[in-house]
Amino acid sequence: MTGTEQMTVRPVRALFALTLTVSAVLLGxxxxxxxxxxxxxxxxxxxxxxxxxxxxxxxxxxxxLPVAGLVGDRFGLKRLLAWGTGTFALTSAVAGFLDxxxxxxxxxxxxGVAAAAIMPATLAVILRIFPAERRARAIASWxxxxxxxxxxxxxxGGALLSADMWWGSVLELVAVFALLGLAATLAWIPKVPASGxxxxxxxxxxxSLAGIGLLVFGxxxxxxxxxxxxxxxxxxxxxxxxxxxxxxxxxxxxxxxLDFGLFKNASFTTAAVALTLGSFVVFGYLYFTTFxxxxxxxxxxxxxxxxxxxxxxxxxxxxxxxQRATGRFGARTTIATGLALxxxxxxxxxxxxxxxxxxxxxxDAFALQxxxxxxxxxGTTLASSSVPTERAGAGSALLxxxxxxGSALGVAVLGSILWSRxxxxxxxxxxxxxxxxxxxxxxxxxxxxxxGDPAAVQAAAPTFLNAMHTTTLVAAGVCGIALLVxxxxxxxxxxxxxxxxxxxxxxxxxxxxxxxx
Numbered sequence: 001m002t003g004t005e006q007m008t009v010r011p012v013r014a015l016f017a018l019t020l021t022v023s024a025v026l027l028g029x030x031x032x033x034x035x036x037x038x039x040x041x042x043x044x045x046x047x048x049x050x051x052x053x054x055x056x057x058x059x060x061x062x063x064x065l066p067v068a069g070l071v072g073d074r075f076g077l078k079r080l081l082a083w084g085t086g087t088f089a090l091t092s093a094v095a096g097f098l099d100x101x102x103x104x105x106x107x108x109x110x111x112g113v114a115a116a117a118i119m120p121a122t123l124a125v126i127l128r129i130f131p132a133e134r135r136a137r138a139i140a141s142w143x144x145x146x147x148x149x150x151x152x153x154x155x156x157g158g159a160l161l162s163a164d165m166w167w168g169s170v171l172e173l174v175a176v177f178a179l180l181g182l183a184a185t186l187a188w189i190p191k192v193p194a195s196g197x198x199x200x201x202x203x204x205x206x207x208s209l210a211g212i213g214l215l216v217f218g219x220x221x222x223x224x225x226x227x228x229x230x231x232x233x234x235x236x237x238x239x240x241x242x243x244x245x246x247x248x249x250x251x252x253x254x255x256x257x258l259d260f261g262l263f264k265n266a267s268f269t270t271a272a273v274a275l276t277l278g279s280f281v282v283f284g285y286l287y288f289t290t291f292x293x294x295x296x297x298x299x300x301x302x303x304x305x306x307x308x309x310x311x312x313x314x315x316x317x318x319x320x321x322x323q324r325a326t327g328r329f330g331a332r333t334t335i336a337t338g339l340a341l342x343x344x345x346x347x348x349x350x351x352x353x354x355x356x357x358x359x360x361x362x363x364d365a366f367a368l369q370x371x372x373x374x375x376x377x378x379g380t381t382l383a384s385s386s387v388p389t390e391r392a393g394a395g396s397a398l399l400x401x402x403x404x405x406g407s408a409l410g411v412a413v414l415g416s417i418l419w420s421r422x423x424x425x426x427x428x429x430x431x432x433x434x435x436x437x438x439x440x441x442x443x444x445x446x447x448x449x450x451x452g453d454p455a456a457v458q459a460a461a462p463t464f465l466n467a468m469h470t471t472t473l474v475a476a477g478v479c480g481i482a483l484l485v486x487x488x489x490x491x492x493x494x495x496x497x498x499x500x501x502x503x504x505x506x507x508x509x510x511x512x513x514x515x516x517x
Contacts, residue, residue, distance in 0.1 A: 013188040014129060015138055018122040019145035021085050022183035024148055025115045028092060028174045029057060029407065030153030030283075033290045034301050034308075038167045040446055042099075047419050047444050049101045051220050054287065054411045060112030061119075062404035063209035066257045067202065068116040077121045077128065077192045081185050084117025089178035096168030096175070119400050126232055127384060128192050136323070136381055143377040144319035151311035151369060154286065160307025204257040208245040214406060215239030219412040228342045258398055267331075270489040271383035272402050274335050277482040278375045279406035281475040283348065284414030285368065288468055293361075294443045296354060296461055307358060310366035318373020331378040332486060338374025339483040341367055346476035350469040354461050414471050419444065421467035429459040 022202045032039075032235070036050050072080040091114055095107035123142065128477045129246035157170040218236030221229065250256040262268045286308075293304040320339075325334040345368035351360060383399050430438040433455055441456040448460035 001241070009136070010188060010277075011130065011138070013184075014190070015126070015141055017181065017184035017188045018125060020143055020177065020184050021081065021118055022122045022142065023145055023149040024085070024088065024174055024177035024181050025118050027156070027177055028088070028111055028115065028171075028230040029054075029061075030150050031157040031174060032153075033286045034154040034157040034294075034304055035161060035167045035170050036287075036290060037294050037446060038161055038301070040444075041092035042167055043101050043104075045101045047415075048220050049105070050104045051287075051411055051415050053101075053108060054110040055216050055220065055408045057112040057115070057276055058283075058404050058408035058411070059212055060109045060209070062112075062113045062212055062401050062408060063205060064116035065120055065404065066208065066398065067205045068120055070257060071117070072121045072124055077125050078189050079191075080117050081121040081125070081189065082182060084114050084121065085178050085182040085185060088114035088118060089175045089182065092171045092175040092178060094175055096171035098168070098303045118445055123380075123384065123400070125189060129190060139381050139384065140319055140323050140377045143380050144315055144373075146376070148312050148315050149449035150282070150286075151308060151315060154290070154308040155305035155312070158303070158308075160301075162300050162302030184203045192514065201257055204246060204250060207242055208258075208401075211239045211242035211246060212408065213239070214242065216408055216412045219409070219416050228336045249268065254384060258401070260398075262398065266489045267385070268383050270486050271379040271397050272399060273485045274339060274375050274482050275379045275383070275399065276402040276406035277478050278339070278342065278372050278379075279394040279403045280410035281342065281414075281478050282368070282372055282410070283407040283476060284410035284471070285346075285349075287415055288410050288418050288471055289361075291445055291464070292352065292468060295449065307361060308365065308479045311369040314366045314369030314371075315373045315376075318370045319377060321370075322374045325374065326378045326381075331382045332489070334378045335375050335382075336483055336486045338371040339479050339486060341371030341374065342481060343476050345371060346472050346479060349472035352468075353465060414475060417474055418467050418471045421470050425461060425463045425466060426456075429463060430456060 032053055034241045036045075036053070038052060039045050039053065068080065068084070091107055091110045091403070092210045095104055095111065098104050098107060123139070126138045126142060127135065156173060160169045160173060161167065214235045216239075218232050218234065218239065221235070236290060246258075247260055250258045251260045263272070290304065293299045293307060294301065299307065322334055322338075325337070345364050348360075348367075352364075380399070422445070426448065427438065428440045430441055433441070433453065437453045437456055439450055440451050441460065445464045447462055448456045451457070
């Protein structure tokens with residue numbers, strides 16, 4: 001417990017407080033998925049606005065993570081954690097009572113800023129207060145709670161909506177979790193002295209927000225205007241250019257806010273790629289399967305949440321399995337196995353139809369999240385073990401920035417592919433329909449069903465299924481790319497970095513005793 005205040009640290013209580021606060025953050029990222037059809041009806045939200053309800057959160061989350069990690073390192077992790085959790089609770093509570101899509105997007109963006117203060121602080125506290133021999137198990141518990149919260153969001157949100165609560169009740173529940181996490185943080189988290197490492201610079205934060213924002217903006221616009229539209233590819237290209245300049249400048253800065261030098265370490269790079277692309281496909285999956293279950297299959301929000309339980313079960317089963325597998329076969333083999341399982345699970349989604357037995361969805365969802373569990377804990381431990389102790393906050397911020405970027409792009413890219421494919425096919429199938437019917441039906445599945453036009457209603461389901469199957473094959477391809485990167489990476493031994501005397505040697509695939517997860 002070196003470096004913490006002179007007080008008795010109760011590890012179980014401290015870990016519970018950390019998992020409770022991070023659970024609130026991740027509930028906030030997924031609980032709105034199951035509410036999207038309700039929000040579309042209650043607020044008249046378009047497909048693009050629905051994607052921004054999710055992406056405004058993950059965008060600012062990703063953009064502010066680097067500076068949040070540095071603030072924690074400089075001014076104290078507990079202080080940052082407390083302020084972030086309190087702000088998160090407040091913005092969540094306010095957002096739940098709004099009825100303007102634009103203002104909801106603004107409040108969701110503010111929630112993301114607060115979430116950025118929480119996520120890196122929780123992992124950094126674990127790295128600072130747990131000794132090496134107990135750290136891997138603590139990280140595994142943290143990762144399991146993270147994955148479980150992602151899966152429980154739709155279930156809890158569905159239960160509230162099926163009880164005839166208004167759509168904003170799901171965000172009020174998130175606020176309650178955050179307040180409980182704040183109380184536990186104040187009571188059970190020790191004060192970790194600030195290291196004073198690093199220089200606060202807002203220019204990289206502004207550049208990351210601008211780059212990610214332009215990229216996501218362009219991709220989301222493809223939903224309405226297509227990929228060839230200037231308003232689609234030009235913002236996306238500009239965003240990529242800004243991010244490229246940011247990486248170039250930070251790699252040459254004497255005190256980088258984003259330590260891209262970590263990518264010279266094969267272990268960190270492999271884990272980061274696996275975690276980023278894993279988040280990309282999982283969040284995209286939660287987005288499009290919500291429409292499949294609620295609109296195409298006609299399940300209630302609660303029934304939809306219940307059908308997402310296998311996602312939680314896959315995480316619960318996978319967390320301890322990943323620890324045993326890593327200890328026996330190594331982190332790379334475990335991560336590769338998880339990615340292979342995710343690839344197969346996404347390919348199997350193409351077997352879902354309008355009348356497929358729900359058991360198919362249940363088994364496939366379990367397999368998907370089991371595969372992600374085999375990536376999540378080993379990947380987090382492998383990447384974290386490459387970060388010096390005094391840069392724990394900033395290092396975990398980089399890793400989580402990549403994960404949140406993956407989440408935002410997963411919803412944006414896979415959602416864009418889904419609705420672009422749907423819109424194009426519906427336009428062709430309704431070529432002879434009245435212009436107003438065709439225009440409305442091509443907007444979304446819900447819009448097509450609401451027209452009442454027999455041709456539009458009949459074409460909607462098979463068109464959406466075709467678009468969803470195409471989207472899942474793209475997701476399977478992304479998992480396949482992550483798998484190839486994992487298998488082809490060359491792990492080489494290099495001298496350990498300063499401040500990592502109790503950590504894994506850089507480039508070493510298998511974590512030493514006390515770091516396996």
